[in-house]
Amino acid sequence: MTLGDAGSGRNGARHDGVREGEVPGGDAQQRARKELGAFLRGKRTAADRAEYGLPPVGRGKTTGMRREEIAFLSGVSVTWYTWLEQGRDIHPSRQVVDAVAVNLRLNQAEHDYVLGLSGFTPSPRPVPLAPGPVPAHVQQLLDTLDPAPAFAVSPHWDIAAWNQSYEGLFPGIATAPPEERNLLALVFTDEYVRAMLPEWELxxxxxxxxxxxxxxxxxxxxxxxxxxxxxxxxxPDFAAAWDEHAVLRFESRQRRFIHPVAGELLFDQLKLVPQDAPELHVVAYLPDADSGTAGRLPLLLPGSPTS
Incomplete structure (x- = not known):
């Protein structure tokens, strides 16, 4: 018997009664961690790289994501994700488990499965692909606020509705696909929006x-x-800012824009929550009384001499 065979019997059974691959004295949590790691590893190695917009690796291999790729997409370190696949005794938050599940593109049943293995109770999670239609009276409120720009956002800051002045302020809002009309996405990825915000960093x-x-x-x-x-x-700006973990309560404040047609615009930003549609927040930009902004607002509307 060689050193490599020590402790093993026929068919992989060990003399202490534990089979090969089992954790001696392992409890249910250990087995769940091992299963979670094996399941995630299997899904990662079977992933289609083309679906992630990634080129083949090695000798033209088109399947299989690297650990560092999934870790990057999920916002965790490679070491931490490696430990997760290895079934180490770590305790991921539900947010992290959800991030990994989403970035491995698990279906609903698979997502619930990894939540259960991680000690979390799956719950219904309806995910609309785009904001649904807003109630007619909310749209009427937005239209009534013209020529002051105003819009309505969903809980995840998807822009669900707006008035003509807001479209004049941000023309891309009307042409963007509905699922891409998100306020954070506009601020961090739209160069037109960024150029209009002289205090963009703040x-x-x-x-x-x-x-x-x-x-x-x-x-x-x-x-x-x-x-x-x-x-x-x-x-990258979003990634760096998100990792700062800043938490701020909304407060009414002044907003300043440099519009390519209307010039400098100074607003007081206000937020309203309709009592009968509390999932929507209406944000209005009211022209600052001392800035001359009110006289330039018609330039945001269709049919103005320079629009």
């Missing part, structure tokens, strides 16, 4: 702190995880 971080404060318990949901994963990949 404004973008204020928005992010307010979003984080409002997200609260929704941070474990797939809609939030997808948004953060997408913006981490699309914007």
């Amino acid at each position: 404004t973008s971080r204020q928005f992010l702190g307010e979003y984080r404060s409002e997200a609260g318990a929704r941070m474990g949901g797939p809609a939030h995880v997808r948004l953060v994963a997408h913006l981490r990949h699309a914007s």
